[in-house]
Amino acid sequence: MKTLTATLFALDQLFHDRVHGSLLPSTRANTSVGRLLGVLPGFGAIFNFLLSNRLPSRKVQCKERKSVVFTNLAIVGVFLIAAQPSAESGKLS
Numbered sequence: 554m555k556t557l558t559a560t561l562f563a564l565d566q567l568f569h570d571r572v573h574g575s576l577l578p579s580t581r582a583n584t585s586v587g588r589l590l591g592v593l594p595g596f597g598a599i600f601n602f603l604l605s606n607r608l609p610s611r612k613v614q615c616k617e618r619k620s621v622v623f624t625n626l627a628i629v630g631v632f633l634i635a636a637q638p639s640a641e642s643g644k645l646s
Contacts, residue, residue, distance in 0.1 A: 557601065564590055564593055567586075567590050568587060568590040568591060571583050571584075571586055571587035571590060572587065607621065607624075607625055607628075608621075609621040609622075
């Protein structure tokens with residue numbers, strides 16, 4: 554968690570400098586880099602929410618590990634069921 558906080562803080566500082574035009578000499582470069590830096594924290598949040606919670610740490614006990622594996626299998630099952638074409642979607646009217 555400390556690494557994520559430090560990374561987000563560094564991105565925030567870069568984004569702040571970009572907003573004030575002091576990161577790069579070119580306005581176009583500042584705008585491009587700023588857009589990229591504005592999107593990256595969102596990807597970090599998505600990764601943390603969707604992926605890192607799906608991977609059990611080595612420190613957890615067997616019960617917690619089995620719970621994570623079961624939840625992962627349930628999520629895969631829901632996606633597979635949702636991906637099945639319905640009987641009505643194949644009909645042409």
